[in-house]
Amino acid sequence: xxxxxxxxxQGGAKWFAERGPLQDRILSTRIRLARNLRQLRFPPRALxxxxxxxxxxxENTLTHLDEWGPDRLFPMERLSPLExxxxxxxxxxxxxxxxxxxxxxxxxxxxxxxxxxxxxxxHLRVQALRPGLQLDECYSIANHFxxxxxxxxxxxxxxxxxxxxACPTNVGTGMRASVLIHLxxxxxxxxxxxxxxxxxxxxxxxxxxYGEGSDVHGNxxxxxxxMTLGERESQTLLNxxxxxxxxxxxxxxxxxxxxxxxxxxxxxxxxxxxxxxxHARLLTAEETIALVSAVRLGITLxxxxxxxxxxxxxxxxxxxxxxxxxxEGRELDAQERNVAxxxxxxxxxxxxGAVR
Amino acid sequence: xxxxxxxxxQGGAKWFAERGPLQDRILSTRIRLARNLRQLRFPPRALxxxxxxxxxxxENTLTHLDEWGPDRLFPMERLSPLExxxxxxxxxxxxxxxxxxxxxxxxxxxxxxxxxxxxxxxHLRVQALRPGLQLDECYSIANHFxxxxxxxxxxxxxxxxxxxxACPTNVGTGMRASVLIHLxxxxxxxxxxxxxxxxxxxxxxxxxxYGEGSDVHGNxxxxxxxMTLGERESQTLLNxxxxxxxxxxxxxxxxxxxxxxxxxxxxxxxxxxxxxxxHARLLTAEETIALVSAVRLGITLxxxxxxxxxxxxxxxxxxxxxxxxxxEGRELDAQERNVAxxxxxxxxxxxxGAVR
Numbered sequence: 001x002x003x004x005x006x007x008x009x010q011g012g013a014k015w016f017a018e019r020g021p022l023q024d025r026i027l028s029t030r031i032r033l034a035r036n037l038r039q040l041r042f043p044p045r046a047l048x049x050x051x052x053x054x055x056x057x058x059e060n061t062l063t064h065l066d067e068w069g070p071d072r073l074f075p076m077e078r079l080s081p082l083e084x085x086x087x088x089x090x091x092x093x094x095x096x097x098x099x100x101x102x103x104x105x106x107x108x109x110x111x112x113x114x115x116x117x118x119x120x121x122x123h124l125r126v127q128a129l130r131p132g133l134q135l136d137e138c139y140s141i142a143n144h145f146x147x148x149x150x151x152x153x154x155x156x157x158x159x160x161x162x163x164x165x166a167c168p169t170n171v172g173t174g175m176r177a178s179v180l181i182h183l184x185x186x187x188x189x190x191x192x193x194x195x196x197x198x199x200x201x202x203x204x205x206x207x208x209x210y211g212e213g214s215d216v217h218g219n220x221x222x223x224x225x226x227m228t229l230g231e232r233e234s235q236t237l238l239n240x241x242x243x244x245x246x247x248x249x250x251x252x253x254x255x256x257x258x259x260x261x262x263x264x265x266x267x268x269x270x271x272x273x274x275x276x277x278x279h280a281r282l283l284t285a286e287e288t289i290a291l292v293s294a295v296r297l298g299i300t301l302x303x304x305x306x307x308x309x310x311x312x313x314x315x316x317x318x319x320x321x322x323x324x325x326x327x328e329g330r331e332l333d334a335q336e337r338n339v340a341x342x343x344x345x346x347x348x349x350x351x352x353g354a355v356r
Numbered sequence: 357x358x359x360x361x362x363x364x365x366q367g368g369a370k371w372f373a374e375r376g377p378l379q380d381r382i383l384s385t386r387i388r389l390a391r392n393l394r395q396l397r398f399p400p401r402a403l404x405x406x407x408x409x410x411x412x413x414x415e416n417t418l419t420h421l422d423e424w425g426p427d428r429l430f431p432m433e434r435l436s437p438l439e440x441x442x443x444x445x446x447x448x449x450x451x452x453x454x455x456x457x458x459x460x461x462x463x464x465x466x467x468x469x470x471x472x473x474x475x476x477x478x479h480l481r482v483q484a485l486r487p488g489l490q491l492d493e494c495y496s497i498a499n500h501f502x503x504x505x506x507x508x509x510x511x512x513x514x515x516x517x518x519x520x521x522a523c524p525t526n527v528g529t530g531m532r533a534s535v536l537i538h539l540x541x542x543x544x545x546x547x548x549x550x551x552x553x554x555x556x557x558x559x560x561x562x563x564x565x566y567g568e569g570s571d572v573h574g575n576x577x578x579x580x581x582x583m584t585l586g587e588r589e590s591q592t593l594l595n596x597x598x599x600x601x602x603x604x605x606x607x608x609x610x611x612x613x614x615x616x617x618x619x620x621x622x623x624x625x626x627x628x629x630x631x632x633x634x635h636a637r638l639l640t641a642e643e644t645i646a647l648v649s650a651v652r653l654g655i656t657l658x659x660x661x662x663x664x665x666x667x668x669x670x671x672x673x674x675x676x677x678x679x680x681x682x683x684e685g686r687e688l689d690a691q692e693r694n695v696a697x698x699x700x701x702x703x704x705x706x707x708x709g710a711v712r
Contacts (some may be wrong), residue, residue, distance in 0.1 A: 264691065279634075282624040342624075
């Protein structure tokens with residue numbers, strides 16, 4: 001049983017290719033539910049036979065589920081380092097899942113919008129992904145799958161606390177809802193720190209995205225809930241949604257300010273970024289993200305000659321290192337990756353029928 | 357009698373739009389002949405009535421010449437500062453001609469390839485311009501016009517020295533032949549200083565072009581003879597041509613070296629330059645020249661998707677500040693010029709039918 005890399009490269013991540021609400025400013029929504037099986041130790045303390053027992057029970061359960069069936073759970077140790085990196089880039093796996101250690105597994109739906117991580121920090125992590133801002137939709141997808149699993153598997157659950165998890169920060173709902181948001185105008189106007197600080201003040205977590213902690217590459221940020229104990233899922237989602245809309249208002253104000261004070265400079269910067277995507281023969285992953293970020297801003301500002309946002313979003317996923325290498329069918333050195341990435345970007349934009 | 361600015365902007369400089377030998381590395385050839393009229397003081401010392409006498413005699417002479425006729429001599433004091441700057445950018449006038457002081461005039465042929473500067477440093481400066489490397493052709497054009505003028509005007513000439521001129525460095529042939537050469541590979545490989553030093557060692561003058569002394573903008577250099585005394589024009593031209601060919605050999609070697617050691621980096625740099633020309637919304641004159649320089653190198657290296665060299669060369673002339681302003685029909689501030697220049701460049705490349 002091998003990972004269908006060719007198919008996955010061919011179609012891209014199907015859930016991500018769909019249109020989503022507020023997609024010009026919000027890339028995607030993710031809901032992740034942490035669950036554990038009763039009477040088996042949590043993965044960090046579990047014996048190998050306990051981990052194997054989890055894998056077997058999950059495999060069994062999936063085999064009986066209508067939308068799933070047999071052979072849907074990929075054992076991580078069978079995957080090459082490049083394939084694991086690919087799953088990470090695809091947002092299907094986590095660093096904990098792809099790191100050293102056996103008895104871990106991964107299952108996902110054909111559109112990649114629904115996933116199951118087995119024996120990561122918890123026995124089970126159910127994950128749903130949707131384009132744009134779709135917290136309720138996303139939760140309902142994850143919740144439906146969770147119900148199906150729960151019908152077959154006995155979860156570790158306490159009447160007092162809720163779902164029990166390996167890390168106390170997840171106890172209760174076990175839910176982490178996160179929104180990947182693009183805030184270029186707040187970064188350009190240097191207001192981002194203040195806005196993100198106020199987001200953290202109301203108990204949400206923020207981290208940079210597509211650039212690991214630094215906000216220089218891409219201006220993408222992930223905002224997520226931290227609270228899992230003492231409130232219902234619906235309340236957590238409502239709070240998060242409310243804050244996201246406040247952040248978007250700040251971003252819109254910053255965009256108005258940019259257009260008022262520096263319209264020509266902004267247009268120039270964005271059009272040059274597009275020109276570089278069309279023409280460069282060498283592109284690093286970091287530069288590509290920064291250029292895509294600029295062009296996304298151009299799309300929101302409705303500048304002329306901008307490519308479709310879906311084409312630009314796909315580049316974010318598909319220009320990542322493992323994607324580039326698997327597309328070429330082999331490991332590449334840094335310069336080869338940059339050449340292949342630039343070629344991919346040119347073709348992607350050309351096939352999107354964008355005006356060059 | 358007004359300068360036909362609209363026509364001149366419309367067609368561009370026609371001599372410059374033609375193909376020329378070695379045009380991928382040599383932009384243009386210029387021959388300038390310094391002449392003075394007998395029994396009148398040289399312009400730096402002449403009385404106003406003497407300068408007027410020169411103007412009248414030249415006007416008279418042009419009126420009787422077949423290819424010229426009446427009303428072909430533009431009095432400089434009638435031209436606006438913008439028009440004078442325009443003539444400078446067009447290589448038709450010199451700083452000395454367009455500066456303060458009256459009684460100066462300028463005539464030029466419809467294709468702008470032949471010109472006559474009156475009461476600059478000398479009473480007459482005959483000038484011929486040709487695309488690419490065309491020293492003999494250029495000399496023969498200038499010489500033919502000079503003969504026509506000499507048939508009507510009595511030149512200051514000494515049997516011992518030759519033509520007498522205001523500055524002793526021009527005495528003799530009165531000829532300055534110069535070649536505008538593009539040497540990007542020598543600059544990139546940092547060999548330019550050594551090569552230019554050896555050019556100066558054999559008695560030729562070198563100066564930066566399109567960037568006033570700095571070689572950062574454009575990598576264009578003007579190489580010209582200094583010797584005017586003690587050798588015939590044909591010998592001067594032969595020497596210059598020989599040295600130009602040696603410089604071109606060095607440039608070719610540097611290009612081979614670049615392609616061998618850094619092909620991808622060079623292609624990337626050039627394609628990005630082209631992308632910026634296509635997409636920028638703000639372009640300074642300096643950046644435009646640097647980008648054009650890179651694209652010219654790409655044309656020589658036969659990279660894919662390069663525009664025709666004529667279209668790129670035209671940008672060198674037409675993206676200059678007075679050109680940009682006269683095209684818009686008014687004086688512009690710096691940002692307005694940069695906006696108008698970027699718009700012109702995009703249209704020029706689009707109308708050249710180049711692949712974007």
